Amino acid sequence: MARKANATQGDSAGDAIIIKKYANRRLYNTSSSSYITLDDLAGMVRDNVEFQVIDAKSGEDITHSILTQIIMDEEAHSGQQMLPVSFLRQLISMYGNSMQAMMPSYLEASMANFRANQSKIREAFEKGLSGGPLAALHETNMAMMRAAADVFIPGAASRTATPRSTKPADEKPGDEIAALREQMAAMQKKLDELSK
Incomplete structure (x- = not known):
């Protein structure tokens, strides 16, 4: 059509x-x-x-x-659902929550991050799932989700955290992860200021 x-x-x-x-x-x-x-x-x-x-x-x-x-x-x-049931449940649970007002900006930032890294994700799938950019993106996204869970639902991240990657102890996280942690710290600071 x-x-x-x-x-x-x-x-x-x-x-x-x-x-x-x-x-x-x-x-x-x-x-x-x-x-x-x-x-x-x-x-x-x-x-x-x-x-x-x-x-x-x-x-x-x-x-x-x-x-x-x-x-x-x-x-x-469509036959292929993009929104997992667990995500929908968590989203619904945020309605009426004290942090509901923060969700739109968080979701927009998450989607912007995903879209910015979309070409890297596509490339990683073409090369294979082990190692490379996809593993780094996964680690970045998991760090972001853990930090967000701590912000939006204190204590939730520790109850539902997935095992961390099995990187050697002497290996340092990538620049992207460090930048993301800085962004999440800034978001946490803003949330703390808003909740006062």
């Missing part, structure tokens, strides 16, 4: 395409003057096309709920 939605990328650079959602659940792309589907919106996301979904009756910005609906559809129909 051709994507009608991304034929026009907005009036000028940086403008978001306005999508109107009507009561009959139809989505209307005001830029291309055509009706589109959730699949079209998913394609726009993949193509990095900025858009904003507005409820046609109330004028309310409902982009968040539409993006969430796209994720639910992808999880239900």
Whole structure:
């Protein structure tokens, strides 16, 4: 199916395409003057096309709920689920938690880190899983998750920590791990300041 939605990328650079959602659940792309589907919106996301979904009756910005609906559809129909049940449970448990406000920025930082290292991960899978960049990235991600668990749920990391890698004692962690630890320390300091 051709994507009608991304034929026009907005009036000028940086403008978001306005999508109107009507009561009959139809989505209307005001830029291309055509009706589109959730699949079209998913394609726009993949193509990095900025858009904003507005409820046609109330004028309310409902982009968040539409993006969430796209994720639910992808999880239900793609045949391959990206979000593990354990992650979903942990995410749900954060609602109402005192640290809920910190989760969006943490998740954004985690995704930015993943995307920045995506080419390294792909390369590591092509070369094999043992050693190399994937092992270092795994260690980095585990250190980040342990630090985040300590911040968000004190004591949780010690209960659920995975065994550390079997590196020789004289081997020093890579520069990426040291930088990540510094970032996590800065995040911890900010969290401490916010909780006062």
